[in-house]
Amino acid sequence: MNAQIQNALNPDVAKVLEAVQGRSLDRIFFVACGGSSALMYPSKYVLDREAKTIASDVYNANEFIHRNPATLGEGSLVILCSHSGGTKETVAAARFAREKGALTVSLTAKPESPLAEASEFVIKYEKASYFDETVAKNSDFYLMYQLVTGVLNHKEGNALFSDMVESLENLGTVYEKTKAQFLDRSKSFGETYKDASIIYTMASGSNYCAAYMFAVCILMEMQWIHSHPIHAGEYFHGPFEVLTPEVPFIMLLGLDETRPLEERALEFSRQYSDNLIVIDAKEFDMEGIADSVKGYIAPLVLNKVLGVYATAIATARNHPLETRRYMGKVPY
Amino acid sequence: MNAQIQNALNPDVAKVLEAVQGRSLDRIFFVACGGSSALMYPSKYVLDREAKTIASDVYNANEFIHRNPATLGEGSLVILCSHSGGTKETVAAARFAREKGALTVSLTAKPESPLAEASEFVIKYEKASYFDETVAKNSDFYLMYQLVTGVLNHKEGNALFSDMVESLENLGTVYEKTKAQFLDRSKSFGETYKDASIIYTMASGSNYCAAYMFAVCILMEMQWIHSHPIHAGEYFHGPFEVLTPEVPFIMLLGLDETRPLEERALEFSRQYSDNLIVIDAKEFDMEGIADSVKGYIAPLVLNKVLGVYATAIATARNHPLETRRYMGKVPY
Incomplete structure (x- = not known):
């Protein structure tokens, strides 16, 4: 060492x-x-x-x-x-x-x-x-x-x-840059989807982490919006049948080896939907991140961007992220 | 042997x-x-x-x-x-x-x-x-x-x-008995939830299989109803915040070692919901199934019962289980 x-x-x-x-x-x-x-x-x-x-x-x-x-x-x-x-x-x-x-x-x-x-x-x-x-x-x-x-x-x-x-060591700088980069888009996301009753998320590989966290911890837990983190490879074996032009899907694209799965899901969905929210790690400035670990680090940055989206939708809905029905409030 | x-x-x-x-x-x-x-x-x-x-x-x-x-x-x-x-x-x-x-x-x-x-x-x-x-x-x-x-x-x-x-070797008999046992309940399920826009499913352990299949292959794929198979242990760490009296949850209870997770989720949900559909393997007549494998076999029977529920909701909605938007119909 x-x-x-x-x-x-x-x-x-x-x-x-x-x-x-x-x-x-x-x-x-x-x-x-x-x-x-x-x-x-x-x-x-x-x-x-x-x-x-x-x-x-x-x-x-x-x-x-x-x-x-x-x-x-x-x-x-x-x-x-x-x-x-x-x-x-x-x-x-x-x-x-x-x-x-x-x-x-x-x-x-x-x-x-x-x-x-x-x-x-x-x-x-x-x-x-x-x-x-x-x-x-x-x-x-x-x-x-x-x-x-x-x-x-x-x-x-x-x-x-x-x-x-x-x-x-350079992750903080990457976070800073991507947060700024996606700020406007996050506000537009919040305004557009503040009345949505369901929002799906999707990813594969290491990025499935970010799809799960946003669907379950942000949308369901903190915003009481129905959701389901769909695996991009499983999408074509059931879930895609609920895709219509109206249903919002957050499509995450990372940089790991499973990216072709995420791209395939996006390419398909684009033909049938007007409500895809795409966050693509290829847009991130990953300066200081070694090529050998870029795929592994992308989900961390996707998560950080989704944190900005979380704040934006909470603000647009006037539903603070801290609000809970049950968690920490009733016995379970 | x-x-x-x-x-x-x-x-x-x-x-x-x-x-x-x-x-x-x-x-x-x-x-x-x-x-x-x-x-x-x-x-x-x-x-x-x-x-x-x-x-x-x-x-x-x-x-x-x-x-x-x-x-x-x-x-x-x-x-x-x-x-x-x-x-x-x-x-x-x-x-x-x-x-x-x-x-x-x-x-x-x-x-x-x-x-x-x-x-x-x-x-x-x-x-x-x-x-x-x-x-x-x-x-x-x-x-x-x-x-x-x-x-x-x-x-x-x-x-x-x-x-x-x-x-x-005795599974066929178990299937026959449970299908007959749940036929009336399945019809009532179909009638009650034919207009539901979302139906969650839940289970843990080996039974998560049945929760996944019904949510993804039946509800999403074959009925175009929004869904999400929730793990009963994860329920308390996010998903339970979407529980209101109106939202239907299919709660599966199996016979394996994780049953306490499913029971805990059910017990909690009963306090706040009027729309729980409970399928409990304890009601199944498992004659001919050795005690040592009952827990492993319960998800198979849960699946079979859910097949009856699938037919019932498809009939009530007049939406045949074979209907597809995309699967096998368009390129992907």
Whole structure:
């Protein structure tokens, strides 16, 4: 590891990498709920493409406990995440995995939380990615990628690590530029679709993360608008039959290897719809991001742009993003 | 293998099991599109719970090719499925996997199809499960479960195989009884929701298969009704905010280990909604199904019941299940 990498590497992540080096590891489980779970999809994508010996799975925390995977054990690394550190299913999942002998690592903004307490290692992140200005350093996504490419490097000698760590240092600038670039378009989106009863989202590969987060955490949770994150490859095997000129679809195009799936879905939809909202990562100025990791980093930037769209539609609808019917308000 | 099992075992499956026995195998990929993909979710669930050495993943066929998993190779078994055997992404995936040295096995109703030709082994199924009366023997689900528990048995000595094979012989009777049991309720569902613009579905664990198939293949594809299959554990981390008394949710309750997630979602929703459609596998007469596999078999029966609901809503809406806007009608 050169000095620049060593310097950029978060000390909490460094500790985990040290611990991982001394263990045999054949399995990574990504375990969380909602947005904290979707945050992990790109890491699963990276592992699928890069890991030669390590299998990985993403599970909702409560599903993980009850599914009780037979391979969970001492050869497992379980990566958990909860912003508040208080998500009860995720806390329970950390305890469950630890009892099984797995190495547990939790990402949270609250290092004094129950989740932190339940986990062997804690990685404190500074900011969740969605709304917190343009902060990128030590944000949730930033640390997840340091961690996952670091594990790949330490266990399999994968060379992506240094490109990733260096590129992440420039993520804040990319965020700033793309947010400014899409500001006008986001306002027009908000005005145009403020009365929509349903808005679909679509993507594939690592970008499915951004489709899920916007559909589920923004539209359904924060705006009470019906939605469904559609996988661009599955689109042609059912979902596309609901496409009419009126139904809005947010079409995300990333830069990873699955981009042809997203392009195919867009090309088809353009023939039959007047209400496509296209956000194409090819328009992003990715200066400072190495070519080897551009595909992996695009979903983070798509997410950041969608944060601007979220604010815009909330403003246009006069429905603040903080409004909830049930979450944190009633027992469940 | 006792004589009864040997007798019930489909000869195409038996050939695959023989081939698998002579190979080292650390990875199973389930690769298909749409309903043929959802068909595989319960098998992934079985493997997760039972397999001590074999990791597994489910991918949309086109995603699989472009994602290009690094672990795909000679130690992999790739199980594909397409009813017509002509789904072009799935055919391409079979070729792709075979080139990588994986063992390819395709389930299809058409053993003379391009998919069959592209795959090393073909398992011909007699019927797709949804609408074909009560036929269970040699149906898609039936053969998938023979195959997957057979592989577990041959590679890891897992004892579930004989219970599964024996129980599957009684699946047709279970189908018959549950279809009759839910006929009146399905008609009332059709009448009540024929004008609904959106209907959500929900389940967890192995039953998520049934939630996906009904939402995506029936409601969206065959009825042009907006939908979204929600994972019952994820429900509380976003989606539940769209719940109001008016919005219909089909709540599926299975018999597997994740049932507490489905029960929690139902219990919560009952307090705030007047439009829940509950299908609970506890009501099914599962005579002839061994206790050890009841949880795994429940999603098949849920699917069969939902087939009755599909027919009922199609009839009530006067919108035949065969009607399509795009599928098979325009280029894509």
